[in-house]
Each structure stands twice: as C-alpha cells, then as structure tokens.
Amino acid sequence: MNFLDVKDRKPQKSGEFIDKAEEGDNYIIKLSEDKVYEVAPIAYYIWAMCDGEKTVNDIVEEVSKEANIEFDQLKDPIVQVLEQLQQATLITL
Template structure:
C-alpha cells in the first residue's frame, strides 16, 4: 500500500477503546471478545482520526500541523501505521 493508492480513501476505525495498558503508555482496543490489541500512542492517535470523514491526505496534514513536521516527512510512517491497523482489522479502508 502506498500513499498515492490511498490518499483519497476515508478509513473507518473498528473496535472500541477499553483501557490504557498497565504501564499507562499504550492503548487497548477491543474488536471482539477474542480480539484485543495493545497499540502505541501514535497508532492510537491515527486510529482515532479514522472517522470515515477524513481522507488519508487530511489525516497526514492534520498530524503534520499538530506535530509541526513537514507532511512529506511523516507520510510514509503514517501509511505504515495505517497498513498495520488494516492488517489487524482495526480500520477498514
């Protein structure tokens, strides 16, 4: 999956946040009774932005502005996070 293929896609998050991990650093997202994932803060942040309204381009731009980092520098890492979230069924693309 590369940016050009998904830039106009509006990903939708699946599952619900049930808690923070014991160390308080990661987030726990429950998809079903037997599918529970612990995700890093950046993955949680990206997952949370997948509301079905924002495109991948808009998500990257928003994170770029908030983090004060050029969008070109974060595009590939954010696409990688989206790919991992999709593989875990935590988002639908």
C-alpha cells in the same frame, strides 16, 4: 501500499477504546471478546482519526500541523501505521 494509492480513501475504525495499558503508554482497543489489541500512542492517535470522513491526506495534514513536522516526512510512516491497523482489522481502508 503507498501514499498516492490511498490518499483519497477514508479509513473507518473498528473496535472500541477500552483503556490505557497498565504499564507503559500503550492503549487497549477491543474488537471482540477474543480480539483485543495493545497499540502504541501514535497508532492509537491515527486510529482515533479514522472516522470514515477524513481522507488519508487529511489525517497526514492534521498530524503534520499538530506535530509541527513536514507533510512529506509523515506520509509514508502514517501509511505504514494505517497498513498495520488494517492488517489487524482495526480499520477498513
């Protein structure tokens, strides 16, 4: 998956935030009773922005402004995170 293919899609998160992990900085997201995921802070941050309204392009722009990092440096890593979230069924893209 590349940025140009998904830039206008509006990812929608699935599951619910449960808590921060007991150790480390990770976050716990629960999909169902038997599907619970521990995700890195950046993955959680991106997952939380997947509201079905923002496009992938909007998400990259927002992270770019927040982190003060060039848009072009972020688009591929963010698409990779979205792809991993999609594979875990934590978002629909």
